[in-house]
Amino acid sequence: MPKNLITIDEGPERAILVGVELANRPSPWPLEDSLDELEQLARTAGLEVVGRVTQRLDRPNPATFIGSGKVEELVTLRAALDADVIIFDDELSPRQQRELERAFDDEIKILDRTALILDIFARHAHTREGALQVELAQYEYRLPRLTRAWTHLARQVGGSAGRGGIGGVGLRGPGETQLEVDRREIGRRIAQLRRELEEVRRHRHLHRQRRRQVGLPVVAIVGYTNAGKSTLLNALSGANVLAADQLFATLDPTTRRVELPGGRQVLFTDTVGFIQKLPTQLVAAFRATLEEVTEADVLVHIIDITHRLALEQAATVEEILQDLGAADKPVVIALNKIDLVPDPALVAEALQVFPKAVTLSALKKKGLDDLLARVDEVLEERMVPVRVLLPYEEAELLHQLHERGSVEREEHTGEGTVVEGRVPPWLLARLEGYRVD
Known part of the structure; x- marks a missing residue:
């Protein structure tokens, strides 16, 4: 574990989730479904979710995101539930975060989805490259939020956390010395991280060039987080990639050689999972890793067909691929977890949307030959x-x-x-x- 990343094992902290449906910012995701996902993120970060608060607004309150009456309701609910953390499903501006902290007399952590995802990434960064990318994303997120409230909270990280302190979730990563320095020093650290990551990017570029000289096509597995990307890579190659039933279990790309039915050798690469409202800081910081997607010959977009919002998740992945500049890549759609589908009509509906998709179970290793044959066909077409x-x-x-x-x-x-x-x-x-x- 890199020295700048701090893990907190005590807990669990108690969290209240806040979701807002905005008329001026419509989302394809129903509010409660988005909060369900936020709760799953919170559990992945080791939190116990004890309550939810929702509101429908025309637009966010520029001071507190939610209305003043809802803030008062939240203060009362927090006391009744003895909560330690309040997590908003949307990203808060630095001003909104400060105003909300003041409403609670700086006695509770106010986080948003971005801070929570960054915390999870800090937990799961097991390589130097991953740690550098997470640290950069955290600093860029925290720099405009560097206030007395933040540095006060940061001092607690080295001591108690969970129910006994105010450290823990949202503060994993850069420790107290980093958060207590002034903006100029943090700016220097950001510049240093960018230089180091540029070196990582150059190294990856040279590695890809060597792969090109060998002449093996690259197939990148993309998909929503927890759709089964690592399980698929394990099934195809016998690799021992961590495949856990949690969000963002895999951050660092793993590449394995696989033989297609016609005898062609290809390289399959597992990538970090995507999620709705993916923090822009992460997309920028993980540029070196995400170039595995933009430089691939073929993408395998794996979809968890059992998820109630499978089509919405697929649309989110397509939007992110568009943002990355990878929308023109040939894509093979793989409908995963076919063995767990309760109603065959779900598969029929998905096949209407994705008529060329292959169906498979990565866990049961069923349908893999069909997937490899389809990849071979796409490569042949090119x-x-x-x-x-x-x-x-x-x-x-x-x-x-x-x-x-x-x-x-x-x-x-x-x-x-x-x-x-x-x-x-x-x-x-x-x-x-x-x-x-």
Whole structure:
């Protein structure tokens, strides 16, 4: 565990959730369903949820997000339920957070969905790259919120937490020395983290270039958090990737070699899960990791078909892919957990939306051959016809053409080997100087 990340094992802290339905910011997610997801996030962070408060507004209150009457109701409810934390389902502005803390006399933590997700990421960051990315996201989130209230709370992190103190959830990550320094020093730390992550990004870029030289297509598994991405990678490759029934169990991408039915070798990569209202700080900080998605040849979008909001989750993933610049990637839709579907009509409905989807159970290892065949088909569709004359000294390039392409005709001449066939787009550039009509 990196030294800047602090884990709190005592608890659990008691939390009240706050959800607001905004007329000027309509959401495809029903309010209660969004709060159900927030509760799952809270449990993942080790909290005990003891109550909920909801409100419908035309627009957020610029001072406290919710109305003043609802704030008073929340103060009363907090005392009655002996809560330690109040978590808003939407991101609060620094001003809103400060005003809410004042309403509770700075005796309780006011968090939002972003802070909660950052806390979970801090728990699950097990590599240096993951820790750097989480730390950067936390600092960028906390910098505009660095007030007396925050530094007072931060002092508690090193001591008691849970019911006995005010540390714990929302303060995992940078410790007290970081939160008590001034903005300039935090700015320096952010700059340092960005430099280190740029180095990580360059390292990943070089690693991808080496993979390209080997010539293996890359298939990135994407999906909503807890849809079964790691379970699928384990099933396909025999990898030992953590596959837990919790949100954001996997942060660090894992890559494994898999053979497709036609004998083609590919690399499957597991990626961090997506979620609605994904914090912008995380998207920016995890750029090096998310480039595994934007640089992939094919995406496998895995959907938990048993979830009541499966289509809404799929739409969220598609929106994030659009934001990442990966919307033009060929996608194979995989409807997962087919063995747990209570009503076959759910599958039929999903297949109407995604007619080319494959159905599978990653846990039971059913339908995997269909998925691999579909990936093979998509890769084949991307192959480009070529006719080249390769000098005999380019034996390695000829080998790659056989290994990674599809050779339809080969003729040895005095000048070299004439080859007709189909090759993947990445190999086309290497053949450019040898193409003939």
